[in-house]
Amino acid sequence: MTTGSPTAQQRYAFKADFFKALAHPVRIQLLERLVDGDRSVQELQQVLGVAQSVVSQQLAVLRARHVVEARKSGTTVRYAVRDPLIGQLLDVAWKIFNNQLIGTQAMLRDLQRERRRHS
Secondary structure (H helix, E strand, O other): OOOOOOOHHHHHHHHHHHHHHHOOHHHHHHHHHHOOOOEEHHHHHHHHOOOHHHHHHHHHHHHHOOOEEEEEEOOEEEEEEOOOHHHHHHHHHHHHHHHHHHHHHHHHHHHHHHHHHOO
């Protein structure tokens, strides 16, 4: 008998699928623009400087995973993030990457000092 609630495996698969949706440079760029407000494909294409087909394809991936939503405005379709917490997630990710970069830079400086001592 099933209770209808997801298993732990299903929850982890859901989380992994969500992060897969973010795992593309253009999708990250799209989300960074969309957290500031809704935009059309044409607006996104102009800002990112990529082909309209690329923007549409990547938005379709984000829509399929319920990360963004589309709304018709006249003859234009406008896209927006479904959850404003996406902006916070991107900010936290940036901080993590920055911390990693700082750590890597410190390690490189240490290695350079060590190499000079042994030269």
